[in-house]
Amino acid sequence: MKLMERFQTVFLVSGIGFFLVSFLGMGLAPWTTLKDVKPPKELMTRSELEEKGRQIFIKEACWHCHTQFVRPLATEVLRYGPVSSASEHVTEIPQLFGTRRVGPDLSREAAKRTDDWHYAHFYNPRNTVPWSIMPDFSWLFIKEGDKITPTEDAKALVAYVQSLGKNVKEEMQKADETFAANFKPSSPPAYSSFLEERGKTLFQRECQGCHGSDMDGKGKAQPFLLPMAANLAQSRPTVEYVFTVLNKGIPGSSMPHFRDYSQQDLWAIAFHVSNTAKNNNVMASTQGVSVESSPEIVAKGKTLFETNCTVCHGSNIDGDGPAGKSLKPSPPNLKGLRPTAKAIVWTLENGIKGTAMPSFVNLGNDEKWAIAHYIESQYEK
Amino acid sequence: MHGFRKGGSSMLENRAVVNGKLVRAYIYVSLLGILIPLLFALILAAKFIWPDFLGGIAWLQFGRLRVFHTNGIAFGWLGLSFFGLLNYVIPKLAGRPLLSEKLAWVTLASLVIAVGTGLTAILAGQMQGIEYAEFPWYADILFAAAFVMAVINYLGTTFLSKEKQLYVSSWYFILGLAFTVFNYVMANILPTYFAPGAAGAAITGLWIHNIVGLFVTPMGVGLVYFFIPIILKKPIYSHGISLLGFWTLAFFYPLGGAHHYFLSPIPRWVQVLAVPLTAVLFVVVVSVVFNWFMTLKGSWKEIPKTPALAFIVTGIFGYMATCTQGPFHAFLTIQKIIHFTDWVVAHAHMALFGAFTYWIIGCTLYIWPKVTGRELVSPKRQWVFFWLLTLGFYVFYFIPLTAAGLIQGFSWAQNSPFAESVIQSKAFWFSRMIGGVMMYVGMVLFARELWDSARFGKLASNIERSSVEGEKS
Numbered sequence: 083m084k085l086m087e088r089f090q091t092v093f094l095v096s097g098i099g100f101f102l103v104s105f106l107g108m109g110l111a112p113w114t115t116l117k118d119v120k121p122p123k124e125l126m127t128r129s130e131l132e133e134k135g136r137q138i139f140i141k142e143a144c145w146h147c148h149t150q151f152v153r154p155l156a157t158e159v160l161r162y163g164p165v166s167s168a169s170e171h172v173t174e175i176p177q178l179f180g181t182r183r184v185g186p187d188l189s190r191e192a193a194k195r196t197d198d199w200h201y202a203h204f205y206n207p208r209n210t211v212p213w214s215i216m217p218d219f220s221w222l223f224i225k226e227g228d229k230i231t232p233t234e235d236a237k238a239l240v241a242y243v244q245s246l247g248k249n250v251k252e253e254m255q256k257a258d259e260t261f262a263a264n265f266k267p268s269s270p271p272a273y274s275s276f277l278e279e280r281g282k283t284l285f286q287r288e289c290q291g292c293h294g295s296d297m298d299g300k301g302k303a304q305p306f307l308l309p310m311a312a313n314l315a316q317s318r319p320t321v322e323y324v325f326t327v328l329n330k331g332i333p334g335s336s337m338p339h340f341r342d343y344s345q346q347d348l349w350a351i352a353f354h355v356s357n358t359a360k361n362n363n364v365m366a367s368t369q370g371v372s373v374e375s376s377p378e379i380v381a382k383g384k385t386l387f388e389t390n391c392t393v394c395h396g397s398n399i400d401g402d403g404p405a406g407k408s409l410k411p412s413p414p415n416l417k418g419l420r421p422t423a424k425a426i427v428w429t430l431e432n433g434i435k436g437t438a439m440p441s442f443v444n445l446g447n448d449e450k451w452a453i454a455h456y457i458e459s460q461y462e463k
Numbered sequence: 464m465h466g467f468r469k470g471g472s473s474m475l476e477n478r479a480v481v482n483g484k485l486v487r488a489y490i491y492v493s494l495l496g497i498l499i500p501l502l503f504a505l506i507l508a509a510k511f512i513w514p515d516f517l518g519g520i521a522w523l524q525f526g527r528l529r530v531f532h533t534n535g536i537a538f539g540w541l542g543l544s545f546f547g548l549l550n551y552v553i554p555k556l557a558g559r560p561l562l563s564e565k566l567a568w569v570t571l572a573s574l575v576i577a578v579g580t581g582l583t584a585i586l587a588g589q590m591q592g593i594e595y596a597e598f599p600w601y602a603d604i605l606f607a608a609a610f611v612m613a614v615i616n617y618l619g620t621t622f623l624s625k626e627k628q629l630y631v632s633s634w635y636f637i638l639g640l641a642f643t644v645f646n647y648v649m650a651n652i653l654p655t656y657f658a659p660g661a662a663g664a665a666i667t668g669l670w671i672h673n674i675v676g677l678f679v680t681p682m683g684v685g686l687v688y689f690f691i692p693i694i695l696k697k698p699i700y701s702h703g704i705s706l707l708g709f710w711t712l713a714f715f716y717p718l719g720g721a722h723h724y725f726l727s728p729i730p731r732w733v734q735v736l737a738v739p740l741t742a743v744l745f746v747v748v749v750s751v752v753f754n755w756f757m758t759l760k761g762s763w764k765e766i767p768k769t770p771a772l773a774f775i776v777t778g779i780f781g782y783m784a785t786c787t788q789g790p791f792h793a794f795l796t797i798q799k800i801i802h803f804t805d806w807v808v809a810h811a812h813m814a815l816f817g818a819f820t821y822w823i824i825g826c827t828l829y830i831w832p833k834v835t836g837r838e839l840v841s842p843k844r845q846w847v848f849f850w851l852l853t854l855g856f857y858v859f860y861f862i863p864l865t866a867a868g869l870i871q872g873f874s875w876a877q878n879s880p881f882a883e884s885v886i887q888s889k890a891f892w893f894s895r896m897i898g899g900v901m902m903y904v905g906m907v908l909f910a911r912e913l914w915d916s917a918r919f920g921k922l923a924s925n926i927e928r929s930s931v932e933g934e935k936s
Contacts, residue, residue: 086706089622092634096713097641104717105649109669112721112733113662140592143526153726155799157878168728171660176592179664179727181671183803186881208514213882215514217525287882342880 121172122249135242138235149180150189163190164250190247199336200240201232202306209303212291230305262330267322270349281354297359307336308436314359316425323418324352334410370447375455383456386449399460409438420461426454480554482564483834489547494910496539501903503528508896522586530585530597537595539578544823545682546613551830552689553617556633557624562616573609577602594671596650603651614640631705632685638713639681646673661728669720676716683819686826691758694772700757708751715743725798741793748786755779770845774825781817806868809861837920848908855901859894867891
């Protein structure tokens with residue numbers, strides 16, 4: 083026993099010996115078994131910008147709140163994407179696995195959101211995610227008057243975030259597309275004031291950062307988003323339409339899907355949006371004189387629509403035109419979104435920046451109104 | 464043989480082997496090492512509730528402050544205060560003054576420069592991407608140099624001791640000091656610059672685990688083994704059990720590091736091994752705590768008379784709690800729920816605050832009259848901060864945060880939207896902030912008690928003063 087209590091024993095055996103046992107057995111041995119693991123080809127290299135972004139990610143200690151590995155648990159695969167493998171991390175020195183998730187895991191973040199969304203979010207996370215407690219990174223932007231431009235650092239950070247898990251990006255996008263293609267809205271629950279209240283709460287929690295508290299698309303994120311968030315106030319979207327968009331998102335725009343919420347919750351938001359937008363018709367101003375609807379006008383509008391619009395919007399106005407299908411963002415189902423005639427005229431005058439929708443300067447005021455009345459006449463009553 | 468058993472060896476002798484001024488200087492600096500990071504912790508707690516509080520300022524960004532907090536506490540508070548107490552305990556155990564008191568002063572200056580540089584760099588956004596090893600390379604070199612100086616001093620003193628057989632505290636100090644030199648160098652070189660991905664994570668796991676288990680734990684446990692018999696004036700209950708506790712800790716503890724990355728891409732065999740190698744640590748805590756409690760048997764009535772002892776014993780309960788949680792965390796059924804949540808944050812604070820900080824406070828209160836030559840001024844104030852810390856930590860911090868961790872874990876496990884786990888945690892985070900304020904006020908009162916006592920305390924009795932040199936304040 084005395085031997086075990088001598089300085090030399092304790093120092094050599096426990097202080098140095100057990101360190102070596104630990105280091106060789108649990109540190110070096112795993113390393114040697116991983117020596118020959120090759121990364122997927124997408125992860126072989128990181129662009130200069132992505133590498134710079136990674137350094138900022140380290141410098142701002144982002145990895146203290148965001149992990150970068152998906153555990154082999156069903157709910158994590160559903161929430162984030164495929165389980166992480168050792169091969170995906172072999173180019174990472176230091177590793178940024180992380181040990182705490184104050185915010186969500188980021189290892190499958192590539193292409194989940196637009197760059198615009200990320201800029202709005204980094205400038206102030208409450209811009210896009212009102213419930214977020216993430217710190218803002220507004221010093222990565224230059225603000226001149228109303229104009230906010232990202233610095234190189236902000237661009238690098240976004241490029242890095244957009245590169246996380248890029249090896250499974252296509253796989254995940256394909257899964258989203260398959261979901262969207264096969265999506266059929268479930269039958270809605272009976273409307274109740276409880277659902278309405280829940281919908282209102284959830285709208286404030288998740289939606290109003292972009293869509294604004296008046297649903298006019300002028301939320302805090304507006305300066306960053308192109309296309310800007312839909313002005314729901316000048317539309318009268320149906321419950322099914324809102325529900326569908328919440329499930330699918332709008333690929334190509336900053337509108338994400340909200341499938342992590344229960345279907346019940348999504349119906350609740352849909353009820354609230356549909357009801358409030360109907361009662362909240364803030365009209366967009368139009369320059370031209372408004373023209374009343376009449377059967378002749380509608381007939382004229384139909385002809386004009388077929389020549390000018392069907393290629394994208396489809397002959398059914400549901401956004402399924404031959405060219406529309408492949409557009410991102412694809413044209414909305416106008417029968418579901420139900421914009422007012424005035425809003426349609428405004429859109430024909432101005433186009434929608436950030437989408438394929440141009441302004442139709444060649445059409446006269448009467449012609450624009452004719453198209454608008456035709457489209458409106460097609461809504462289900 | 465064993466000093467405490469025969470009662471009358473050098474440890475209890477009053478030869479002047481301790482330099483009181485040196486101990487005081489270390490302790491004063493360590494008080495800054497807790498009061499500043501703790502202030503930033505309060506800002507962090509507020510940011511959980513009001514994320515735009517002090518927003519838009521780079522150096523006050525949440526991530527930087529969090530890293531400042533963890534590193535400041537680890538090195539500025541635990542590191543410096545342990546060294547301060549070692550400056551007292553090591554000479555006592557060795558029956559001779561430190562190898563070099565001059566070196567100890569140089570060490571203190573180097574530690575201040577190293578920790579100050581490292582923490583400033585963190586606020587400036589210059590950090591390495593390894594947890595608890597965020598100090599940039601230049602601060603690493605400074606810190607490693609200072610640490611090695613301290614190790615040479617303490618181990619040298621112990622080695623030159625005339626004692627043929629070492630007391631249990633000495634084993635722990637030797638283990639902790641020797642191990643940590645290698646551990647620190649490993650962490651700041653391999654996973655930071657060389658070991659990629661999962662291999663790096665395995666080594667990082669070892670580092671995170673061992674800085675707590677093989678630096679903080681041996682220092683703390685060694686101190687408790689030293690001070691309980693001294694305060695109670697009776698020998699430790701069982702020498703055999705202390706051997707068991709020590710050697711199981713020394714052998715098994717360094718092998719469980721991968722449990723910080725369970726269910727990660729680290730090779731599965733490493734993770735599988737880490738489960739039993741972590742679970743077996745239950746033996747360590749049971750044997751050590753049993754030994755202490757059996758020593759305390761019959762002396763519980765001393766606690767209400769001595770705040771120092773109250774801190775040490777409360778710390779033992781904290782140690783028991785956190786070290787009992789640990790082995791159970793290793794089971795994957797529990798792990799998959801609690802990992803990444805506030806449960807772990809609460810668990811870590813139970814160790815570093817509930818156990819080790821309590822021990823440091825208790826030990827410091829006990830030695831303060833001996834190193835200042837003056838008695839503590841206000842037992843009442845000591846009880847006030849004891850209860851502020853204890854209620855603040857247990858009622859407002861530990862229990863709510865543990866509950867929040869369960870809520871987060873189960874919320875994720877049932878695939879609720881991420882927002883739910885954040886929104887439902889808010890009330891608990893608010894409670895944590897209140898607890899934090901109480902803990903901060905408590906620590907300020909503790910610092911005040913030391914400061915006041917050193918300046919205005921009644922001159923202590925001759926016996927107490929004769930055991931130290933340089934007690935003039």
